Amino acid sequence: MSLAERILQGDIRAAARLMRDIDDGFGSAVEELKTLYPHTGNAYIIGITGPPGAGKSTLVDQVTAAYRSRGKRVGIVAIDPTSPFTGGAILGDRIRMNRHASDEGVFIRSLATRGHLGGLSHSTGDVVNVMDAMGMDVVIIETVGVGQDEIDIVRMAHTTVVVMVPGLGDDIQAIKAGILEIGDLFVVNKADRPDADRTVRELAVMLEMNSYREGAWRPKVLKTEAQKNLGIEEMVNEVEAHREHLFGTGEIRRIIEEKHAKQFLDNLRDRLFAEVYGHIHINGRFRKILDDIVERRRDPYSAVEEIIAEHLGRD
């Protein structure tokens, strides 16, 4: 029986194996994903992002517990930043969320952000598809950091939660401005810290400066103390309110379309490049071109055009 068939029958180990194959870039994984795809589209996807140190892991842990108590199955994809040099995950294989370890209704997978060829948002989407096909009701994507990569990843979600922390100060004004536009819900975690109310007010003021269409969703700012499990129910209720808004207004269709368009195009970009690069690498063209560019015997722009003309059969 194929991995995909075993996964559809509820085999957790087959799912873990397929996700490892995806992470390692095995070609066979694509065949399995094709089989799983018709069984996807049922999971609700929640993105949780925010700067390092905002306590996202603990928050995700508590949100998972809250969904479990509502009888939902929860998949978690945690994106680990990668060392740009060694290619390894920086946070390592965190032993996280031990209390869910023996719970068959929770499935956790860490993905390392690896260089270029992989295309992280691509493999994240694939792993989400596996969890979706496994029958997870909710899939949480957790990213560390607030760069373009993280924004790309959380935009695969139906509801995006931005986690802030009190007292970050004016220094992160730039980050705030970027992240204000992707959040459907803002959470100020570690709300027992002195500056919490000020941070809530600042965020609320910045959000009010947005102009909302009539009937558009207006993001709220909530306080949580994930360590003490405070504010979690309110946060989950607000996520559910956003979900109802999307389905009630039909806006969900646009979000799903954007998500699929992005995943398809990312995948196309990666695979196209991998094909052509593989070709010019093996036949020695790339080495020759690189030497010529370094020695300035030719320019890189016409070299790119030449390769494209050869492979796409047009100019």
Add this chain to the structure above:
Amino acid sequence: MSLAERILQGDIRAAARLMRDIDDGFGSAVEELKTLYPHTGNAYIIGITGPPGAGKSTLVDQVTAAYRSRGKRVGIVAIDPTSPFTGGAILGDRIRMNRHASDEGVFIRSLATRGHLGGLSHSTGDVVNVMDAMGMDVVIIETVGVGQDEIDIVRMAHTTVVVMVPGLGDDIQAIKAGILEIGDLFVVNKADRPDADRTVRELAVMLEMNSYREGAWRPKVLKTEAQKNLGIEEMVNEVEAHREHLFGTGEIRRIIEEKHAKQFLDNLRDRLFAEVYGHIHINGRFRKILDDIVERRRDPYSAVEEIIAEHLGRD
């Protein structure tokens, strides 16, 4: 006369115009870049990166003044984070470094980080090439943030300076670990803050844990107060020491090769995708595929394979 010819004759306005064309993705810019390319390879490229709020702009301003007083011409490429929604630069067109505004030996260009199609490291490399061909002795690339994008960009530099700020605490341990490996020189700016010495010690300890080859460059940790112009000469001297190390050991050849390989491949990836995407967008294929994927009439994986087989003429 073409823009490129005017640039080679020292026409600053032609250079500004070409950089705007690059930023806007005009196809004509590529022809100009081809003409300029044989005249590049003389500038020394310095990358300056670090978290928001570390005072990088002020530092770059002072370093520029220091190089000017040594008789060097300085180009600056400042990468602005972009709003993921509006596509506009978050920091806006900062009026920065006024004191260099009337100095013909300084050329400043801000680049906004725009979505996907553009490929920021690609256009950054093109702008650096223009500055190089203009005869700038030093080109400084300044990025805001410490994500994978920024790391990709500063890796185009010959010498990378990582700017830290005192008192960031344990929260950014993950960021530190990622960034330790890309720095040839570490600067703790705002060194008048109470925690400065502790931050210097922490960085030094983390660096000592690296294992260096015999004769390899060992990054130092320096303190600066850019606002008061303190420590800048020492910093520039250290950058120059690194440059001498690279040329003395011949290591510069490897760095230049990596830089060109990366730029060539980024460019190839972007152009390949743009060609194929343009094709399936115009002929309506993309719209049809997207509808089929959303309705789960077909899976995205075989759709990608089909498009690739059609365009690359193999399967």
